[in-house]
Each structure stands twice: as C-alpha cells, then as structure tokens.
Amino acid sequence: MTGLSILSRLKAVDPRQVAVAVLTVAIAGVAVWILRDQLEEVHVSEIRAAVYAVPPAAVPLSLLLVAAAYLCLASYDWMALRVIRRHLPTAQVLLTGFTSYAFSNNLGFALLTGGSIRYRAYSALGLPISDIALITVYSHVPFFLGAGGVLAIAGLARPDELAAAIGVSRHLVETVGILSAAAITIYLALAWWWGKPVTLWRFAIPVPRLPIALAQLAIATIDVFITSAALYLLIPVDLPYGFLAFAALTVAAFAAGVASHVPGGLGVIEAVLLLSVPNESKAGLLAALLLFRILYYLLPLAISGGLVVFGAVRSGASRLLRIGEASGLALRSIAPTVLAAGTFLAGAVLVFSAAAPVPADRAWLLRHVVPLPLAELSHLTASIAGLVLILVSRGLARRLAIAWRMAVAMLAVAIVAVLLKGFAWEEAILLAVALAVLAAAKPAFRRPSGFAAGSYTPAWVAAIGAILVIAAWFGFFSYRHQDYGAEATWAFAWDGDAPRFLRAMALLAAAALLFLVWRLLTPTTPPGSPVSPVTPAVRRLIALSDDPGVNAVLLGDKRILLTPDEQAFVMYQVRGRSWIALGAPVGTPDGRMEAAWQFRELVESCAGLPVFYSVRPDDIPMLLDLGLTVTKYGEEARVRLADFSLDQPRYRDFRHAVRRAARAGASFEIVPRDAVPALLPELREVSDEWLANKPGAEKGFSLGRFDEHYLREFDIALVRAGSRIVAFANIWRSGIAGVELSVDLMRHRRSSPYGTMDYLFAELMLAAKAEGYQWFGLGMAPLAGFEQHRLAPTWHKVGNFIFTHGASLYNFTGLRAYKDKFHPIWTPRYIALPGGFALPHVLLDCALLISRGHIGAAQRARRAERSNATEEQGQ
Numbered sequence: 001m002t003g004l005s006i007l008s009r010l011k012a013v014d015p016r017q018v019a020v021a022v023l024t025v026a027i028a029g030v031a032v033w034i035l036r037d038q039l040e041e042v043h044v045s046e047i048r049a050a051v052y053a054v055p056p057a058a059v060p061l062s063l064l065l066v067a068a069a070y071l072c073l074a075s076y077d078w079m080a081l082r083v084i085r086r087h088l089p090t091a092q093v094l095l096t097g098f099t100s101y102a103f104s105n106n107l108g109f110a111l112l113t114g115g116s117i118r119y120r121a122y123s124a125l126g127l128p129i130s131d132i133a134l135i136t137v138y139s140h141v142p143f144f145l146g147a148g149g150v151l152a153i154a155g156l157a158r159p160d161e162l163a164a165a166i167g168v169s170r171h172l173v174e175t176v177g178i179l180s181a182a183a184i185t186i187y188l189a190l191a192w193w194w195g196k197p198v199t200l201w202r203f204a205i206p207v208p209r210l211p212i213a214l215a216q217l218a219i220a221t222i223d224v225f226i227t228s229a230a231l232y233l234l235i236p237v238d239l240p241y242g243f244l245a246f247a248a249l250t251v252a253a254f255a256a257g258v259a260s261h262v263p264g265g266l267g268v269i270e271a272v273l274l275l276s277v278p279n280e281s282k283a284g285l286l287a288a289l290l291l292f293r294i295l296y297y298l299l300p301l302a303i304s305g306g307l308v309v310f311g312a313v314r315s316g317a318s319r320l321l322r323i324g325e326a327s328g329l330a331l332r333s334i335a336p337t338v339l340a341a342g343t344f345l346a347g348a349v350l351v352f353s354a355a356a357p358v359p360a361d362r363a364w365l366l367r368h369v370v371p372l373p374l375a376e377l378s379h380l381t382a383s384i385a386g387l388v389l390i391l392v393s394r395g396l397a398r399r400l401a402i403a404w405r406m407a408v409a410m411l412a413v414a415i416v417a418v419l420l421k422g423f424a425w426e427e428a429i430l431l432a433v434a435l436a437v438l439a440a441a442k443p444a445f446r447r448p449s450g451f452a453a454g455s456y457t458p459a460w461v462a463a464i465g466a467i468l469v470i471a472a473w474f475g476f477f478s479y480r481h482q483d484y485g486a487e488a489t490w491a492f493a494w495d496g497d498a499p500r501f502l503r504a505m506a507l508l509a510a511a512a513l514l515f516l517v518w519r520l521l522t523p524t525t526p527p528g529s530p531v532s533p534v535t536p537a538v539r540r541l542i543a544l545s546d547d548p549g550v551n552a553v554l555l556g557d558k559r560i561l562l563t564p565d566e567q568a569f570v571m572y573q574v575r576g577r578s579w580i581a582l583g584a585p586v587g588t589p590d591g592r593m594e595a596a597w598q599f600r601e602l603v604e605s606c607a608g609l610p611v612f613y614s615v616r617p618d619d620i621p622m623l624l625d626l627g628l629t630v631t632k633y634g635e636e637a638r639v640r641l642a643d644f645s646l647d648q649p650r651y652r653d654f655r656h657a658v659r660r661a662a663r664a665g666a667s668f669e670i671v672p673r674d675a676v677p678a679l680l681p682e683l684r685e686v687s688d689e690w691l692a693n694k695p696g697a698e699k700g701f702s703l704g705r706f707d708e709h710y711l712r713e714f715d716i717a718l719v720r721a722g723s724r725i726v727a728f729a730n731i732w733r734s735g736i737a738g739v740e741l742s743v744d745l746m747r748h749r750r751s752s753p754y755g756t757m758d759y760l761f762a763e764l765m766l767a768a769k770a771e772g773y774q775w776f777g778l779g780m781a782p783l784a785g786f787e788q789h790r791l792a793p794t795w796h797k798v799g800n801f802i803f804t805h806g807a808s809l810y811n812f813t814g815l816r817a818y819k820d821k822f823h824p825i826w827t828p829r830y831i832a833l834p835g836g837f838a839l840p841h842v843l844l845d846c847a848l849l850i851s852r853g854h855i856g857a858a859q860r861a862r863r864a865e866r867s868n869a870t871e872e873q874g875q
C-alpha cells in the first residue's frame with residue numbers, strides 16, 4: 001500500500017514541473033562541480049582574509065549603488081504600466097516592483113515567484129488578469145534590453161579582454177556585441193515606426209511608444225552598470241580585465257542564475273564569475289560575492305518584508321505610506337508570501353552555518369564559556385531549526401497558524417543555538433530581525449488547519465534540494481583537508497568542526513528525506529461523488545448566506561467540501577483539470593477562509609486548477625489572499641425593490657403585462673413547498689413542452705434543471721390560465737431573511753398568453769417587496785459590461801467579441817437586453833483562478849460543465865434550426 005500511495009501521489013504531479021525541478025537540482029550539482037574545480041587551491045582562511053581586506057568605505061558606497069539599482073528595478077513595473085497605458089498610484093507600483101524583485105531575486109523562478117506578488121498586488125488594485133500578465137512580462141523586458149546594451153558596449157569596446165576572460169575568440173565576442181546592438185535597434189525601430197498594438201489571432205499585444213522604449217533601455221542599462229559597480233567595489237584584488245568586461249560577465253552570470261531557477265542563483269553566479277579569473281583572484285572575488293549577497297539579496301528582502309508588514313498590519317501605516325484602501329489590501333495579500341521567503345532564507349542561512357567553521361578567536365572563547373556537549377547539541381539544533389524553517393515557510397505562504405508558531409519557535413531556538421555553537425552574533429541579529437517582523441505579522445496567520453498533502457510542489461522540493469546540495473559542497477570545501485573516516489565522524493572535540501558538519505548534514509539529509517516520504521504517504525482526500533441529499537450541516541450553513549444562489553447546492557449535482565468543524569463548505573465539480581467551485585465558500589467568516597484554503601490545497605494535491613466561478617465583489621479579498629487572480633466574467637442584474645413600482649413610467653411594460661394577464665383570465669400565486677409535490681406532474685408537463693421547443697439539453701451546475709427532488713425544496717411561483725398552469729419558477733431566498741429573493745428554473749408553455757413571464761416577474765417582485773426583501777435577483781449576464789475602447793484588456797476584447805457574435809453558443813445580447821427591461825443595478829461577477837494563461841480552457845471547462853457537455857449538440861441543433869428556417873422561407 002505504501003508503494004502504491006507514493007506512486008499515485010507522484011502520478012498526480014505535473015511532469016513538466018518535475019522536469020523543471022530535476023533540472024534545477026542538476027544545475028545546482030553542475031555549479032557545485034565547477035566550484036569544486038575552481039576553488040581547489042583556495043583555502044577558507046584566504047576567503048576570510050579577503051573579506052577583511054575589503055576597503056571599509058566600499059561597503060556603504062556599494063550599498064548606495066544597490067539602493068539605486070533597486071529603484072531602477074522598481075521602475076520597470078511603472079514603465080510596464082505605461083506600455084499597456086494603465087495608471088496606478090506610483091508609490092504602490094514602486095513598492096510592488098521592489099517587493100517582487102526582492103522576492104524573485106532570492107527564491108528563483110522569477111516569473112512565477114515575482115509574478116505571484118504582482119498578481120496579488122495588482123488584482124487588489126482592480127487590474128484584470130490579462131493586464132497583470134502583460135505587466136509581468138514587460139517588467140522583465142528592460143533586463144534583456146539592459147543586458148543587451150552592456151553586451152553591445154563591452155563586446156565592441158573591449159572584445160580582447162572578454163575573449164581572454166572566457167576563453168573564446170575575439171570574433172565571437174564582437175559577433176555577440178553586434179547581435180545585441182541589432183536586437184536593441186529592432187526593438188526601438190518597432191516602437192518608433194509601429195507604435196501601436198500588434199494583433200495576433202485577435203489578441204492585441206501592446207508595443208511601447210518610443211519614449212517609453214528609450215526609457216526602458218536607458219534605465220535598464222544604468223541598472224546593470226550600477227549593479228556591476230556595487231559588486232566591483234567590493235573586490236579587494238586586481239582583476240585581469242577592466243570594468244566594462246566585468247559588467248558584461250556579471251550580466252552573463254546573473255542571466256545564468258535566473259535561468260537555473262536555483263534560489264538566488266546560489267552557486268551558479270559564483271561559478272560563472274570564478275571561471276573568468278586566475279587562481280590568485282578567486283578568493284577575493286568569492287569574498288566580494290559573499291558580501292554582495294548580503295547587500296543585494298538579503299537586505300532588500302528584509303526591508304521589503306518590514307515595509308509590507310508595517311503597511312499591512314499597523315494602524316496609521318496607510319497614512320504614512322500614503323496608500324489607499326485597495327493598496328492596503330494589496331499589502332495584506334502579499335505579506336505572507338514575502339514573510340515566507342524571508343523565513344526560507346533564514347533557514348538557508350542556518351543550514352549553511354552548519355557547514356561553516358567557527359573562527360579561531362570565537363572558538364577559543366567558546367571552549368572557555370560553553371560546555372562541549374552543549375556546543376555540540378547547539379550545532380545540531382541550529383541545523384535542524386534551519387531545515388524546519390525552510391519547510392514551514394511553505395505553510396507561512398498559506399497563512400497557517402501552526403506554521404507561524406513553529407517558525408517563531410524555531411527562530412527563537414536558533415538565536416540561542418547560533419550563539420552557543422560559535423558566538424555567531426551576525427546570524428543572531430539576522431534571525432532576531434526575522435523574528436520581530438514575523439511576530440508583528442501574527443494577524444495574517446489565522447488558519448487553524450495543518451499542512452496539506454499538496455503543499456510542497458516540485459519547485460519547493462527543488463529549492464530545498466538545491467540548498468542542501470550547495471550547503472554540502474560548502475562544507476566539504478571548507479574541510480577538504482580533514483580526515484573523513486568513520487572514526488573521525490563520531491569524534492566529539494573542540495577542534496572537530498568537520499565531524500560536526502558531517503553529523504549535521506547526515507541528520508539534515510535524513511530528516512528531509514523522511515519529511516518528503518511522509519508527505520507522499522499522507523492520504524489525499526478524494527474528490528468524492530455529488531452529495532444528495534444535502535446534509536443537515538450544509539443546510540444550516542445555507543441560512544448564514546445573503547446570496548440566494550447558494551441554494552444551487554440543493555440540486556445534488558455538486559461535490560461538497562465541508563470543513564472538519566462544519567463552519568463552511570465549498571460546492572464544486574471537476575471538469576478536466578479544472579476544479580470549479582460555484583461561488584465563494586458558504587459559512588462563517590473564519591470558516592469561509594479556511595474552506596477556501598482547504599479547497600485549494602485539495603485541488604493542488606490532485607494536480608488540478610482551483611477555480612471559483614461567479615463570485616461577488618465582496619469575495620475578492622479572500623480570493624486574493626488565496627493567491628488567485630480575479631477577472632471579471634459578467635454582470636449580475638439586481639432590482640432594488642424599494643424602487644420598484646408599477647406606477648412608475650419606466651415600469652409601464654410590466655403594468656401593461658399585469659393588466660393584459662387580468663383581461664386574459666390569468667392568475668398568479670406562490671405555492672408553498674409543502675404543496676409542491678401534488679403539482680409536480682403538471683409542472684413536468686410544462687417543462688417538457690418548454691424543452692421540446694428549445695435546442696440542446698437541460699443545463700446544470702449553476703442553473704437548475706427539472707428534478708422532482710430539487711423542486712420539492714422550494715416555494716413555486718405559478719401563473720394559471722383558468723385552472724391550467726402555463727408558467728412557473730422556483731423561488732430562491734437568501735438564508736438571511738429579507739435580503740434577496742431570486743428565481744432559478746423558469747418554464748412556460750408555448751401556448752401561454754403573451755407577456756406571461758413579464759407578468760410572473762412583476763407579481764413576484766411585488767410579493768417579495770411585500771415580504772420585506774431588499775433585492776430581487778435576475779441572475780447573471782455572462783461576458784457583459786466589458787470595456788470596449790481600443791486599449792481595453794485583451795480578455796475584455798475577447799469577451800466583447802463573444803458577447804456580440806456568440807449567438808451560436810448562447811444568446812448573450814438577448815439575455816442582457818431582456819434583463820435591462822427591469823432597470824436593474826448591474827453588479828460585477830468574477831472568476832478566480834491561478835495566475836497564468838489558464839483562463840481560456842478554464843472558461844471552456846465552465847461552459848461544458850454548465851451545459852453538461854452538450855455544447856456541441858446545442859450548436860448542431862441551432863445549425864439545423866437555421867437550416868430548416870431557410871428551407872421554409874424558400875418554399
């Protein structure tokens with residue numbers, strides 16, 4: 001059973017993600033092999049001496065250059081917004097850009113990790129998914145422009161230096177420089193000559209105007225030069241080439257680090273740069289890289305974490321940072337992700353610390369103050385605390401309270417442990433800062449559940465594997481002249497740094513392997529079958545909702561995820577890879593958030609895509625906290641009943657319908673649910689007649705169908721002509737009394753009097769108003785209400801096209817026009833799904849689910865209907 005469980009779990013993982021994860025670990029292994037070869041003649045003491053040889057004035061100057069570089073990085077988002085011609089508060093855009101790059105620079109998977117920050121922040125500010133995707137792409141375009149600019153300048157101005165540094169011909173270097181210059185020229189020419197969106201398959205891809213393109217090139221080139229200068233200043237030895245060649249090599253190293261997906265390009269950047277210098281310069285270059293990592297990687301992440309937490313959880317922060325409510329929501333949505341990244345890196349620092357030798361002066365003091373057994377225990381404790389921090393960081397990203405408690409506890413333990421194992425006050429200060437920031441963010445971590453089976457994706461496993469591989473190399477490099485015999489491994493002595501490292505690495509490897517196997521063996525809750533009849537717990541939770549649409553759960557065609565404490569549920573179905581929840585979770589406020597997270601984790605454990613279909617604006621903050629992106633799907637028509645009266649001129653059509661029905665002898669009544677079973681045979685007769693005149697089959701999921709068990713759940717509104725039922729609709733009432741009344745299944749006979757449905761609606765709205773309801777829901781108009789100007793988001797353009805020309809699929813325009821007769825208030829409805837380009841096939845899955853797989857049949861029926869009509873006209 002164990003083997004089968006692991007095999008089934010592995011089958012559920014996307015093979016593409018596994019391939020990327022394996023490649024990431026493999027690249028880390030290659031980098032380790034290069035580092036081992038390049039540093040064969042370098043001793044740790046030389047690196048330590050080189051660190052102390054860095055001029056004191058170089059560090060603050062390098063820090064200023066790093067600050068300028070991050071300002072350039074933050075401006076990439078601002079320029080991306082100008083490319084797509086969108087405007088957001090500059091302070092929020094710069095903060096989002098800074099945070100995204102501080103995050104992705106440290107964790108790797110730049111488009112994924114930095115993109116997740118952008119999706120959450122910009123979704124909270126109201127941007128659609130298509131715009132956010134374009135911002136994510138265009139925020140990375142300047143790097144390629146800047147890299148190309150530096151390669152062009154250095155390749156043409158210093159070809160001999162570069163050729164000698166990397167061991168290639170001068171001709172190849174010049175060719176790279178020319179091609180880089182040509183690529184930049186083409187980009188600028190396109191911006192100058194074309195200057196308008198490029199249309200591919202009806203999708204409009206914006207092209208930046210020339211001033212923006214020039215700004216991208218200039219700022220990105222400056223960014224690359226000052227980043228290179230920040231590292232160059234820290235090198236305490238002479239290099240065999242000048243600054244221009246060094247800048248080009250730094251670009252190549254950073255590009256390799258980003259492409260590797262290893263967190264922070266750790267080991268990869270060092271390997272590329274070390275290949276370009278002789279042996280006598282390697283220790284100095286590596287020392288500079290260690291200092292540069294603190295200034296360029298760790299410090300910006302700590303600052304971004306502090307800013308995000310301060311802006312998200314402290315009173316008055318919004319005024320101080322000059323951000324509005326939406327921006328505050330954006331900060332709250334990205335805070336857990338940023339703190340998770342910081343915790344991951346704090347754990348990585350502890351793992352690397354386990355492989356580092358204790359300086360001689362501190363070792364002398366340690367043996368006179370701390371007992372040897374306590375020092376040995378502290379070394380192992382700090383190592384395990386580091387691994388635990390790396391593992392629980394995933395739980396922090398998912399707002400788990402248990403992950404927060406474990407992280408706080410491990411940080412507190414680690415602070416004591418690093419002091420007792422080697423008086424590492426630098427690490428203690430770093431960990432104390434992380435602890436303080438995490439403690440301040442406690443309100444963001446409220447989820448009571450544990451770690452879900454699908455929490456650890458291949459990308460996370462790859463990141464953990466890469467950290468352990470590189471840390472192991474660092475230890476073997478530090479102690480390569482030591483004896484690694486079995487006897488030495490278990491020797492406990494003050495000068496036994498190498499055995500301590502081996503014991504720690506063995507313990508970490510075993511613990512990581514056991515954790516991975518445990519997660520693979522953790523059972524995943526199967527999707528289950530549709531629930532019918534609905535349980536009493538679900539019925540109790542329906543009563544807590546002000547949305548009458550939650551009554552769709554009573555249709556019995558949906559699976560239900562109920563939280564263990566029965567405080568909320570999600571109703572959903574599975575179509576392809578899309579796990580589609582109808583609406584937001586239903587239940588108590590805290591229960592709804594927990595149910596949403598449990599749903600996402602269940603879906604991810606089965607390698608699916610979590611989708612929330614047809615959610616209201618009030619649900620957006622919760623879905624953004626889930627890390628999902630939200631885009632408009634349509635609009636819901638709702639009539640404010642206080643404003644509805646047949647005496648008003650705008651409702652004269654309904655007044656005429658009521659009078660016409662009275663003259664025709666029609667009558668209206670609401671039949672209570674207890675009396676519905678006796679009417680079901682006649683209601684079925686009406687429904688069958690209605691369906692016989694409609695192409696396709698009954699709908700489902702978000703729309704009711706004729707089902708006797710379902711109709712027994714509701715009061716029924718009837719229209720009779722004499723004693724004969726000619727029309728009916730089942731009534732949905734909000735769980736909270738007096739908020740909203742709506743209808744679901746509506747059927748009428750072909751022979752019903754003219755205006756029968758207008759009459760039914762008018763009488764039903766008057767009855768709802770008399771009962772004290774505030775709203776009457778007319779349901780949603782899909783793909784309605786999108787922007788229609790030339791620069792509208794791509795998804796809005798697609799939606800407008802389908803809305804206008806999609807009559808073969810659905811009468812979108814007719815539905816919207818009919819509901820407009822009621823003069824409703826149109827409220828947006830949204831669809832939430834993971835960031836990326838999954839929207840088209842998710843929408844197809846939604847359509848197939850609602851149509852119960854009969855879209856093709858419906859299209860064929862409509863074509864046949866049009867063909868018959870054409871023949872009749874010919875006759």
